[in-house]
Amino acid sequence: VTVRKSRLEAAKTRERILGAAAAKFREHGIAATGLADLMSAAGLTHGGFYRHFDSKDQLVAETCATTMTELVHQISANASVKRGPQGLRAVVSAYLSAEHRDNAGGGCPLAALGGELARADEKTRAAATEGCLKLIEALAEHYEGLSNEEARKRAGVVLSTMVGALILSRVVADPTLSDAILQDAERAIARAT
Amino acid sequence: VTVRKSRLEAAKTRERILGAAAAKFREHGIAATGLADLMSAAGLTHGGFYRHFDSKDQLVAETCATTMTELVHQISANASVKRGPQGLRAVVSAYLSAEHRDNAGGGCPLAALGGELARADEKTRAAATEGCLKLIEALAEHYEGLSNEEARKRAGVVLSTMVGALILSRVVADPTLSDAILQDAERAIARAT
């Protein structure tokens, strides 16, 4: 019982696979996510995967690119609504929220997959690198009255603190400590802004 | 050609397996490291593993505990040599060095395995949690003239920034950006100390 889908539907299928990968990779890790899991999450059987992607590595690279771009867009969008310190605080507050911590599948790929991305292939790391650069630029837009260079430096440190705090808050099993890590990081960034 | 080893030698073998695991897990990730790899790195065949550990999960938990303890000791040892802001700067400088970035196998387990530890079993996360608490305390010892609570808050933020910066510096494929992330984080922490 097989039916060839139209090109439009096939393109949607590809997007569904990418979406499932984006969620599963960030939830369970790249190595721990099998293609069969992924495809059934997308409502397909595993054999069809290779009509859309050359390999798991290619899917990883594309997923890294799209999730990083999504994150950049979230931050850029916020930057056009609230400018300056208030805008930065809003971004940081959302990033360091309990909701983000508890929703790794829809959150920051750097925090969810940092270690695995560091060991990933060239294309994946290139996508991650470009995403990092854009993230830093998007954060830097909130610093007014500073040179571009200085703004980017501060933005980089803010990104480091955010990623580190989110990871630690997920590693730690004690909910009180986990909350404290997020709040203390958020306040420290707000104070320095 | 098999030879039963004395209990002393068996204990050394156990340590060798733990040491190999500590290095391989941090280099390649937990999921990506097979027991056969591990055992041959320890100079044994894979079948002997279960004379020393109940399961891979148990090995992971023990490895997490020992590597976290090692990290805490490094920082505590430093704290007893150089106290105060200078001591903290020395710790941060070593942590955020290019050497540490390029030697994941001998470095911080939180940075190398953060994402995987967050998804690990209860015992592993308990070891990681205790390690985090002790790390924060060890860092907090360097803050003079502050309440314990305030010192621990600042130490937690410093830890978040260090872990985040090290991870980002490893993810990023551009060496210039990677170096900048480390240096900017180090300087920001030094400035706030």
Next chain:
DNA sequence: TGTACATCAGTGAACGCGCGTTCACTGATGTAC
């Protein structure tokens, strides 16, 4: 101290299983005339 026996560290083959990937096949979609 010497002897007989139980223990158990380590070997290497084997277990079932899920992995990424390939393939023959189906039949609606898309194309050429």
Next chain:
DNA sequence: TGTACATCAGTGAACGCGCGTTCACTGATGTAC
């Protein structure tokens, strides 16, 4: 516009492979007398 044919999205079985784990076996170590 209608017909004939090629394309190709998706299925489901199969591939070799490495995984974590188990097991029968070996023989030096450790123990009991």
